[in-house]
Amino acid sequence: MSFVIASQIALWLAVLVLGVICIALARQIGVLHQRIAPAGALSLRQPLKLGEPTPEMSLNGLDGATVRIGGVRGGRSQLVLFVSPDCTVCEALLPAVRSAQGAERQWLDIVLASDGDPVEHREFVREKGLGKFPYVISEHLGRTFGVAKLPYAVLIDEAGKLTATGLVNTREHLESLFVAKEQGVGNIQQFLRSSDQRRVSSGE
């Protein structure tokens, strides 16, 4: 056997081993995806039920413009994110919100909401560079959606119906609302219940 053929066989063997290692790693990632429960936004007790139409509201934004929340929105969904200047988790979430605004711009509008002193909020918007987002201050809005803890997000679909809602402490929680809309699941509790039912029915 010549040196060239021997080295060719050795190289193919190396490629084969690498291929098998890649398969094993990819399978392991797949298994981990299946075993780890998804990080979803925890839904709290709320006055509106998922799938119900949200009340249409016209509110004044911090910049003076009128911001419409809820109602039929001409093919676009709306994410209302409740934040507060003194909430450190909200602050940590802001880069993910900016990122989501870019990545989901085809179908989603993001509105930031809070309550309290407008001067404090203007300073917050300026300091954190949130000028691109409509920002409303309305205690009534928070009560309407039963916001008790922050940061809290409410996703309203293009037909004005409440689609997904929950506490969003991380990027995964925020993105889980979008996935929930795509999969027709309202919140993490519903998803886990349906997963359990699937497991039981398939005899796993």
Add this chain to the structure above:
Amino acid sequence: MMAVLSGTAAVSAQDVDRILTAQLAAFIALLLAASAVHKWLRWEHTVEVAREFAGIPRPAASAAALAAGLAECGAAGLMFSSGERMLGALLAAAVLTLYLALIVRALMAGRRNVDCGCSFGAPRHALGTFELARNAVLAIMALWVAVASARGGAPIAASQILGAAALLASYAALDQLMGLQPMRTGAVL
């Protein structure tokens, strides 16, 4: 003519062409054989795919699935033989083009979440550009083997079967990776 030096012997470009064609033929043959075995091992799933994805009525779905498996087996067997390689490659190209056409039809009908049965693992993502590109490349490769084997092909050496197995492992690894749940876009902070 361009010559490629290999050790002490000079190998002509024509020889390189014949060696590469045989290597590619071995890979496609092994892939089709693996696909046929996969169909046989998951027979009920294959029949379901024939019904749901290809839209074949229930009574004919088993026969269609069997025909697809036999065509893959036949193409694989013919491609391993240097004398019948062109015929095998044409059959492989026809089968792969049919699968490609079915994917295009499903995408045009907006059925992105249908199980195409075109993955060795369980499908976990919607049909899209990857499946289209993969099947198109495989069909083109089979056609290229058919054209290149028109004047007879080189026999497949044992080292080329090893090479085909390595390529198949790489293909299966890519298949596994593409089957993972994708991250949402805009993940960079």
